[in-house]
Amino acid sequence: ALAGEDVILPCSVKPNISVVDMRVTWFYSQLVHLYEDHEDRNTDQIQSYRGRTKLNHQELQRGDASLKLSSVQVSDEGRYKCFIQSKSWSDDATVDFIVEVVGCLPVITVDGFDDSGGLRLQCESEGWNPEPDLEWRNSEGISLSSETTDTHRNTDGFSVKHTITIHHSDKIHCRVRLRHHMLEAVIISSSNMFHLWRASAILFSVVVVLSGFAAVLIAVFVHEYRGKILVFELESHVLFISQSTNSVQ
Template identity: 65%
Template sequence: MTNTLVCFHDLWCEEQDAQRQRSISIGCSLQVLNVVGPADPVFAVAGEDAILPCSVKPNIFDLKDSLVHVYEDHEELHQELQRGNASLKLSTVKVSDEGHYKCFIQSKSWYDDTNVDVKVEAVGHPPVITVDGFDHSGGLCLHCESEGWYPEPVLEWLNSGVVSLSSETTETHRNANRFSVKHTVTVYERDSKIHCRVKLRHHMLETLIITTSKY
């Protein structure tokens, strides 16, 4: 008797212990297989597409005699699943897509799953430097602000020697799942290049101001 394999992707959210969990399900009736996912989190950039890896070992191709039909939203998926690829593509990722996903395969008498941890990053706007005049000691007060980031980025001031300058005041605000940061520094150097740099993992935006007066 030939086994029947009918697989489908189903994405839903459920509240459990006050923590949202997202699941990707692939329901099947087939022989015992292993479901394998990534060991590390999947980092996705907001606005771009992301692939959530999930594979079946051994490949379903090795069990092709038991394969009858595979569908996802009425589209046949013979080739990818025969290669053992059960990955999910998230199109135009949003910050709200961040979370824990589960890819599982089940039959009448067998079940296996793997978890995929998705971290979403949103790159904000280039930092803006504003001059707030001189303080009582002759130092030039500078503000640097950048918004639209997720999660919270790191903002730092650097002088022309790329040496970090200590911020005197720092502000962080969160609005609609995005962070804005603002730092203030006072400089006393003349003819100097002052950099404001905002970093988030391997993303970085930077703005430069050149001071030309003697304080």
């Protein structure tokens, strides 16, 4: 059942004999619903179930003690026990109940390029219960393998995140499935993206080469400049001595 919906937890007696005069008890960890002496007695019921449980008294005549649980929550998920007891007989049955929560629409983000020029894509969706399946498909409907997967659970449910790398323009689908529920995101990778990467790679290479060339020129210039300073100082010093000598004469 989806969160927020009403659900029927089945429990019945075979053959179909009336259980109107019997005691019907539904348990989770504690009391969920009690029917006794032809009436519901829920004084000791778990607080979170107050006003959300109901037995169909007419169906009790047919041996059906199924419990209606309204506005189900993720916290309702688990194993329930239905216990039916008369003065001379008793039996019980268990019901495993799973609450489905459809999460957020998946979001595809571009995570840059790898060293080979492949475009890294990341798809993420959160708020699911139970854990959903995430798959990538290309424009032809062919399934693509995820390179990395990350799944974790918190109070809001399950979050999934998968990454993939593509090497050419295509229409990529990210689908998150939970049984018969499916949410999808689509991204179209154009050839311009890959041209941009190649242009950036070439530009980076040119910049590196130019930077190296510029560094060599600067080193040569500094060396020559320092040489000129040294020569100038030396010449000035010699000139000063000559002048001093001339003055004495």
